[in-house]
Amino acid sequence: MNEPSSPFSKLQLIPQEETLEILKQKGELYIGLPKENQYQEKRICLTPDAVNAITANGHRVLIESGAGEGAHFSDSDYVAAGGEITRDTKKVFSCPLLLKVEPPTLAEIDMMNPQTTIISALQIKTQDKSYFEKLAKKRITAIAFEYIRDEDGKYPAVRSLSEIAGISSVLIASELMAATNKGNGLMFGNISGVPPVEVVIIGAGTVGEYAARSAIGLGANIKVFDNSITKLRKIQTNLKQTIYTSTIQPKNLLKALKRCDVAIGAIRGEDRAPVVVTSTMVEHMKKGAVIIDVSIDTGGCFETSEVTNHHKPIIEKYGVIHYGVPNIPSRYPKTASVSISNIFTPYLLKIGEDGGLENSLRFDKGLRNGLYMYHGILTNKFVGEWYDLQYSDINFLIF
Template identity: 75%
Template structure:
């Protein structure tokens, strides 16, 4: 079929070379992707421009793996050899393009790109938003999986998980005197607002969709 891969299975089977996995980003997503891939016997390489995050990743994994800053020469070499590449890089307003179309063209035919950063625009130049109904597409004979909000596939687990995170936060907001009061004193909450009384306050969203937006600091008193 159109989404046919290269016939490789994760798993460290004696006498068979391990699957090569490249992970872009050493944050939470990158760490758990590395854990899963290592657990399945893959050979993992992680790229990130933060030495601190790379060190934390190594420490949290409890083992030494290949890590590197994002340098085109080394990244291109790794991409040419890999079977799967996972993009989990975030930027301030949108994800930076880490992998160019030329780099994608040089990858092995039938290899897989999973762009977790697609929520923020994607970190592969060839990425296009896909859906759970049609999650993949081929470009340059490389399979792309670019579904935003991947946890939505598992709605009950995702809902329970996010409730565990938000419930204490919402209770704290209530204890502190309500949302209006919390916005004034909780910088994280204030910076995370998209709308305030029907007014768009996110500069990134405004610039992305060419919409009028206002500074939240000018709206709260």
């Protein structure tokens, strides 16, 4: 007797491995750009060109009226780029994805809808417990752009802003030395027959490297101090020339500070910037010399430094001019905005391609590194330990 014919072939009846659907559905993003209201903050996360690229990919961007004015981008620039403008602050904060330079205030978190995603700076040292508790209550997902890593394991946002701070430190010093600003009348520049300006740079990281690059470009003599031989070796390689380098030894440092016209502090610590220049050392510096303490954001590396602001940027101690304005890049908001925008745009387009932030966090380890709140659950170990809050490993929450 013949067996009934089967609609399946023998091959089809053999058990197969299960193949799961992993196609990523492209998602439409609705991004809100609120106006920064913190003191002296004039930067914006997306330039009109970036908004154009994002809207051309099918996403929507809602900008609060006047949000780009500080960086010299008008509302009409954003409208021409495909953005939407509103005067209603609450409407912007009701967008599912928010981009800010400064972390949101408690009042701004109140305006957010539950389950909103915010990408901004965290500035952990300026926060308190109530900030994280409020984010948790609203089940917010929050990413700190200063913690996002690229494929090389570097921090692109921190690097970009450090480049600006390094170049700025030399430009600011040259302004302060001008006689019109009651400075000592010396000019950065390699003038025939005139001894060059002497610059001491403490710290051979990104800020130090870009300060050194700018000072050399203007014709100054530089001396770079750092306790990391690797960093000192790297700065020489990157500058493609032999420069004076030294570890931070009080005797060598004091000798250099006595002779210098400009001293730039660009050194960071784990918690607070280490104080490497004492009051006594500053006392021995030339009258009219300039100190630019870029490390002031984390406490300053000159003992005599004090926090100042863009309206009253300098103080004088022992006849030495001290510049201690935190957040130096906000002095050049247009350049800083373009720089931040260049980092944000590819991430936003990728989030759209991946079908939303959830998928991007799964696939992008560097972006995941920036995450510190996930649907109201604290996921950053450092923040948890700093503020004595419970935290969970993001890898257990996402996969």
